[in-house]
Amino acid sequence: xxxxxxxxxxxxADVLAARRAAxxxxxxxxxxxxxxxxxxxxxxxxxxxxxxxxxxxxxxxxADERDGPPHPAAGRVRVPARARHAVAGRHxxxxxxxxxxxxxxxxxxxxxxxxxHPPPAGTRMTTTEDSDQVxxxxxxxxxxxxxxxxxxxxRFDRQATVAEIVSAHGGKSAEELDAARITxxxxxxxxxIRSFGKAxxxxxxxxxxxxxxxxxxxxLPARDFRIFKLLDFGDWVGVEGRLFRTKTREFTVWAxxxxxxxxxxxxxxxxxxGLTDVEIRFRQRYLDLIVNPEARQxxxxxxxxxxxxxxxxxxxxxxxxxxxxxxSLPGGALARPFVTHHNALDVPLYxxxxxxxxxxxxxxxxxxxxxxxxRNFRNEGxxxxxxxxxxxxxxxxxxxxxxxxxxxxxxxxxDVARQALGADELQYGDRAISxxxxxxxxxxxxxxxxxxxxxxxxxxxxxxxxARDRAAALAARLGIEVTPGMEAGAITVDIFERxxxxxxxxxxxxxxxxxxxxxxxxxxxxxxxxVERFELYVAGMEIANxxxxxxxxxxxxxxxxxxxxxxxAGQEQTHALDEDYxxxxxxxxxxxxxxxxxxxxxxxxxxxxxxxxxxILFPLMRPR
RNA sequence: GGCCGGGUAGCUCAGUGGUAGAGCAGCGCACUUUUAAUGCGCGGGCCGCGGGUUCGAUCCCCGCCCCGGUCACCA
Numbered sequence: 241x242x243x244x245x246x247x248x249x250x251x252x253a254d255v256l257a258a259r260r261a262a263x264x265x266x267x268x269x270x271x272x273x274x275x276x277x278x279x280x281x282x283x284x285x286x287x288x289x290x291x292x293x294x295x296x297x298x299x300x301x302x303a304d305e306r307d308g309p310p311h312p313a314a315g316r317v318r319v320p321a322r323a324r325h326a327v328a329g330r331h332x333x334x335x336x337x338x339x340x341x342x343x344x345x346x347x348x349x350x351x352x353x354x355x356x357h358p359p360p361a362g363t364r365m366t367t368t369e370d371s372d373q374v375x376x377x378x379x380x381x382x383x384x385x386x387x388x389x390x391x392x393x394x395r396f397d398r399q400a401t402v403a404e405i406v407s408a409h410g411g412k413s414a415e416e417l418d419a420a421r422i423t424x425x426x427x428x429x430x431x432x433i434r435s436f437g438k439a440x441x442x443x444x445x446x447x448x449x450x451x452x453x454x455x456x457x458x459x460l461p462a463r464d465f466r467i468f469k470l471l472d473f474g475d476w477v478g479v480e481g482r483l484f485r486t487k488t489r490e491f492t493v494w495a496x497x498x499x500x501x502x503x504x505x506x507x508x509x510x511x512x513x514g515l516t517d518v519e520i521r522f523r524q525r526y527l528d529l530i531v532n533p534e535a536r537q538x539x540x541x542x543x544x545x546x547x548x549x550x551x552x553x554x555x556x557x558x559x560x561x562x563x564x565x566x567x568s569l570p571g572g573a574l575a576r577p578f579v580t581h582h583n584a585l586d587v588p589l590y591x592x593x594x595x596x597x598x599x600x601x602x603x604x605x606x607x608x609x610x611x612x613x614x615r616n617f618r619n620e621g622x623x624x625x626x627x628x629x630x631x632x633x634x635x636x637x638x639x640x641x642x643x644x645x646x647x648x649x650x651x652x653x654x655d656v657a658r659q660a661l662g663a664d665e666l667q668y669g670d671r672a673i674s675x676x677x678x679x680x681x682x683x684x685x686x687x688x689x690x691x692x693x694x695x696x697x698x699x700x701x702x703x704x705x706x707a708r709d710r711a712a713a714l715a716a717r718l719g720i721e722v723t724p725g726m727e728a729g730a731i732t733v734d735i736f737e738r739x740x741x742x743x744x745x746x747x748x749x750x751x752x753x754x755x756x757x758x759x760x761x762x763x764x765x766x767x768x769x770x771v772e773r774f775e776l777y778v779a780g781m782e783i784a785n786x787x788x789x790x791x792x793x794x795x796x797x798x799x800x801x802x803x804x805x806x807x808x809a810g811q812e813q814t815h816a817l818d819e820d821y822x823x824x825x826x827x828x829x830x831x832x833x834x835x836x837x838x839x840x841x842x843x844x845x846x847x848x849x850x851x852x853x854x855x856i857l858f859p860l861m862r863p864r
Numbered sequence: 865g866g867c868c869g870g871g872u873a874g875c876u877c878a879g880u881g882g883u884a885g886a887g888c889a890g891c892g893c894a895c896u897u898u899u900a901a902u903g904c905g906c907g908g909g910c911c912g913c914g915g916g917u918u919c920g921a922u923c924c925c926c927g928c929c930c931c932g933g934u935c936a937c938c939a
Contacts, residue, residue, distance in 0.1 A: 372908055373874055373890050432899075439896040456896065473889070486897040507874040510888050512900050516876070519931045531875090574939065620938045737939090782939080813938080851932095862930070 373507040380470040381503045389467055389500050396478040396501055399425040403449035405483070406491065414485035424493065426451070427478040427501060429530065430471060432511055440468065441492075444479065447529070447536060452492040453479050464498040473511075474504030474530070522859050541660050542843045542855060546613060548659035549633055549839075552652050558609040558635055563598035565591060565615065571821065572596030572760070574813045575618040578628075591617035594836070595634050596760065597821045600789060603636050603832050604824045611635035613839065624851040625781065625841065628860050636834035641788045642772040645833045646749050649776060649784055650677035652837075653747070660846055668779040668848055671745050679747035679776070687750055688732055691739040692718060705732045706769070725811040729754025729769070744777035751775075753787075759799040759815050761787035772833075778845055786835030793825035 384391050400408070405424055409417065428446035435441075440455040457465050471477065478499035486492050509515040514531045521528040521535070528535045550560065568587060570577040572594030580589050595612050602610050613633045622628060637644065657664050657675050664675045685705050692700040696717060704710045711731040715722045720738055722731055732754055744750070751774035755763055761771035773787035790796050800817040807814040843855040853859035 371874065371890095376890065434898050434901055435895095436898065436901080437895050439898075441898055441901090443899080452899075454897070458896085484897095486899090488897070488899070490897085490899070492897085507889065510875040510900095512888065513876040517871095517931085519871095520875095522931095576938080618939080621936090623938090624933090626938085733939095785939095864930075 371507075374505060377472050377503065377505050377507070380472055381505070383470050384467065384500060384503075387463065387466055387470075389463075391500060391503050393499070393501060396427050396499060397425060398427050398478065401448065402426055402428050402444060402446040402451045405493075406449045406451060409483050410491050412483075414489070417484050420483075422483045423481065423496075424483060425478065425480045425497075426493070427476065427499075429504070430473055430475050430477060431531075433471065433473060442471075442477070442479075444477070444493075452486075452490050453481070454484075454486070454492045454494045455498065456494070459494065459496055460498060464495075467498055467500050471500075472504060474506075474508045476501035476504070518853075519861075522853055523861055523864075525857050538847050538849070538855065539857060541847055542839075545656050545660040545843055545846060546839065548656045549613065549652065549837075551659075552655050553609075553611050553635055556609065556648075558611045558637075559607055561599070561602060561607070561610055561612055562614065563592075563595045563602075563612060565617070567592050569816055569818055571816055571818045572598075573616075573618075574815065576620055576813070578617050578619045593618050594632070596834070596836070597818055599634055599636050600829060600832070600834070601821065601824045603638060603789075604827055604829045608638035608830070609636070622860065624853075625844075627840065627852050627856055630852070630856075631839040633837040633839055634834060636789070636832050638830045638832045640833045641831070642751070642774055642786060642833050645786045645835050646679070646681070646751075646774060647677075649749075649786065649835060649837070650679055650747075653783075653842075656842070657846065666846060666848070668845060669850065671779065673746060673779060673845075675747060675778075679749055681749045681751060681774075683752045684736060684750050684754075685732060685752070687740045688736045691743070692735065695739060711735075723810070725806060725809045727754075727756050729756040733757050741777060741782070742780045745779055747776060747778045749774045749776055755799075756802070758787065759803055760790055760796075762790045762792075763795075776837075781841050781845065782838070783841055783845070784835055784837045786833065789829070789832045789834050791825055791829040791831065793822050796825055797822050 381391050405426055409422060412420070426444070426446070428444040428451075430442050431445045431450060432443035433440070438457045442453040442455060444451050444453050455465070455468050460468070467477075478501050479493055479495050480497035481493040481495040484492055484494050509527060509531045511531070515521055515527055521532075525535075529539075554560065566580070566582075566589045568589060570590040570593050572592075573596065575593040577593050578591040580591065581587070582589050594616055595614065599610055599612060611633065612635075613631065615629050616632050617629050618626075619628065620626065637648070640648075653675050654664050654677060657666065666673050666675070685702050688705060689700050689702055692704075692714060700714065704714050706728055708728045708731070711728040712722045712726075715731050715735055718735060718739070720735055722734070726734070736750070740750075751772075752764065752770050753761070753773040753775075755761070755769050755771050758771045758773050761773040764770045764772055771787060771790075773785075775782050776784035776786075790799065797817075800815060800822070803814040804817060840852050840855050844850070844852060847855060849855050
């Protein structure tokens with residue numbers, strides 16, 4: 241993710257997150273940090289300069305060692321004390337440590353490893369199953385079993401979440417905590433271990449908050465302290481203890497009991513830099529969520545936004561429904577569908593590209609206000625703004641037209657921003673965006689006319705966009721290629737996309753589209769070549785597409801037929817003729833307006849994310 | 865699909881035509897309020913995969929795989 245400054249809204253106990261956020265802030269102020277973009281693939285280096293200095297010193301001292309006498313223990317097989325009591329895996333590791341070095345030259349070890357774990361060709365393993373760290377963790381698990389500790393118990397009687405404890409008592413002073421003697425039982429994943437022999441600290445995280453746990457040998461049953469000695473970074477534990485503050489004022493649980501809850505067998509990413517490799521973050525989102533608190537916060541924000549949309553619409557009498565995703569005729573949008581097949585029926589089926597035609601059937605059925613928030617699938621190119629499956633809100637509103645929709649859309653966006661962000665202004669990249677209503681309204685042909693005039697230095701008339709050959713000539717002068725099948729309207733939209741989209745930073749309704757590119761929209765009253773349709777642009781992204789719905793079945797049939805002839809004329813992407821949809825309209829659909837809002841792009845906007853993959857938990861990746 | 869950048873230890877990253885490095889993580893020792901704990905010591909690498917050039921390739925060349933960016937296609 242591009243780093244959402246909005247997302248680090250302070251949780252006092254979230255020490256590591258706060259520190260990382262401090263690093264983020266420091267990145268904006270070069271003096272404190274390395275700032276080099278050279279050795280990172282995801283932006284400038286976040287490490288403090290002292291890191292590099294320390295690295296340099298360590299390097300120097302290593303060189304010194306090389307010149308000195310060899311260490312007396314060099315060449316001996318070490319069997320660490322921790323492994324001595326009983327851990328078979330450790331003995332094996334110790335025993336094979338030396339041979340491994342010798343065999344490295346002849347390749348014997350490599351061959352053996354390759355036979356056991358043949359790596360897929362051309363890929364990189366993110367975890368090595370028999371690495372030292374994994375063996376160590378397995379050994380610790382076995383040792384727990386030997387102690388009679390169930391390594392995967394069935395339940396734990398948690399009294400409070402970490403977040404609940406922090407919010408209930410995290411504001412209390414040391415004196416208040418000592419006087420109150422509050423005992424609690426909580427649980428979470430170990431995110432840090434700081435050990436001092438008899439005094440030890442864990443940082444426990446439950447996904448929403450983090451809390452420190454103080455482990456003292458003489459405060460715990462011997463069994464529990466033995467458990468502690470076998471813990472690894474990432475294990476799940478339950479803790480019972482009294483709340484207090486350490487000398488350094490850190491809010492802490494003084495553990496009197498420790499329960500083992502589950503083992504983390506694989507080493508986790510680093511505590512300080514976290515996980516930045518975007519490929520691993522997307523493919524193994526669970527790792528991202530474990531170590532990057534801002535990832536969790538982003539998806540919580542996304543959830544809040546969706547909830548806000550739902551509540552907004554329900555409060556206005558809209559009924560939430562679910563319509564088919566498997567369709568025998570994909571319609572409602574111009575897009576290439578995913579094709580599949582139903583075995584029992586032996587028919588081809590398509591993943592839907594839009595729910596539109598089904599939702600309007602429901603309007604025909606008398607559901608006057610209806611909406612659906614769900615997935616659409618389009619078998620097309622992927623980009624920072626396109627994932628093959630994406631989430632869309634569509635809603636339909638009887639007796640309203642597209643001007644009503646503009647007002648409702650404004651209200652909806654402001655409400656969502658306030659619910660999700662607590663503000664109606666946001667920062668996207670280097671630009672401040674205000675979501676305050678009313679949004680700017682701009683006729684499509686006016687937007688194109690103005691942009692083209694500016695670009696060419698001569699006045700372009702609206703008439704230049706009405707006739708096919710004049711529009712094509714204009715496109716040619718602008719250096720935009722036009723295919724033979726394109727009519728004036730399609731050319732106008734093409735020019736708009738090339739010249740205007742990027743400039744629409746503040747929320748703007750671009751409205752009144754050519755009829756020919758809007759086969760489901762209703763014409764304006766005074767101009768049959770123009771429809772009552774708008775698209776909402778924010779930060780150069782198309783966020784919404786909406787129109788007064790065409791409900792004249794004869795006109796709808798003509799529009800579908802025009803699509804068919806456009807296809808015959810060579811245009812690849814056209815709407816199919818949906819006979820049942822036309823039949824539904826023949827039963828009568830009340831005047832209505834409908835809108836589609838891309839939820840992923842909206843969340844990108846709200847979280848200052850510049851790739852759609854940042855806001856989708858499991859974006860599509862090429863399978864490995 | 866074209867072009868550009870990248871793939872080195874579990875993670876974050878340096879580096880070189882001549883036996884591969886750091887920090888964190890791991891292991892050992894010390895340490896009873898730490899917090900990127902600290903100090904000392906020790907392990908850990910098919911340098912994405914395959915071929916070529918070379919006495920010798922992680923490095924140079926060719927092909928492939930995967931990721932990112934960008935353009936094109938595509939709404």
